[in-house]
Amino acid sequence: MxxxxxxxxxxxxxxxxxxxxxxxxxxxxxxxxxxxxxxxxxxxxxxxxxxxxxDLSPAALGHPVLAFVHVEVTQGHLDEVGDALAAVPEIIEAFSITGGGDLLTRVAARDNAHLEDVIQHLIQVPGVVRTRTEVALRERVAYRLLPLVESVGAAADAKDRRRQAASDIR
Known part of the structure; x- marks a missing residue:
């Protein structure tokens, strides 16, 4: 579009x-x-x-620990595992991915012990082979879309200027 x-x-x-x-x-x-x-x-x-x-803050809701959990899934069980992950309230996003794992989840937890409990729950989901967890230390670039919007707009403006210049030549 x-x-x-x-x-x-x-x-x-x-x-x-x-x-x-x-x-x-x-x-x-x-x-x-x-x-x-x-x-x-x-x-x-x-x-x-x-x-x-x-936009809500998990930290302000009492879940200041943010982790990214890679989930490796038994072949053919991606949909079932995805459905099971959707039932875990601490999982605030999940994506199927390429590379080291099949799913990447963003998990919010109250503390490290709570994070461990969430991971232990994930490991017990049928179809989950293993997990790998990375804890976020500090947000360096907050979720943002304005720079992307401005980039898309600038590209559209440049295209319009080229189109106008071409029609002026005719």
Missing amino acids: AVDALDTRILRLLLEQPRTSVREYARILGIARGTLQARLDRLERDGVITGSGP
Whole structure:
């Protein structure tokens, strides 16, 4: 899905000012509310915007230990293990991956002993062969999308300028 300069400006506002009203976004952008709403609807329909809920902190919820647990799965049991992992509340994300393991999970725990309990639970899931755990010490780059949005927007702007220059030559 192509994201143009206006889409980029909309996404930037959504990321920078997530609690602002649609009316205020339209005023800031200098566009009609209907135009903005149509853009937002398209961005949601195309899967660019995937949610609008608050971002929560596992640490503030009493789970300050963050670990990445690689899970090796018996061949042919990836779906079953994935379903079992979805039932573990401390697993806040899980991805099937290539490389050293079959699944990569992000786990939030109260402390190291709790993390060990979660890992022991994972090892007992049918189809899990072994796990490998890496504990995060400090977040160096927080989850972010604004630099990516700006990069996509800049590429779209450059493409539009090239297209305009080509049509001016004709």
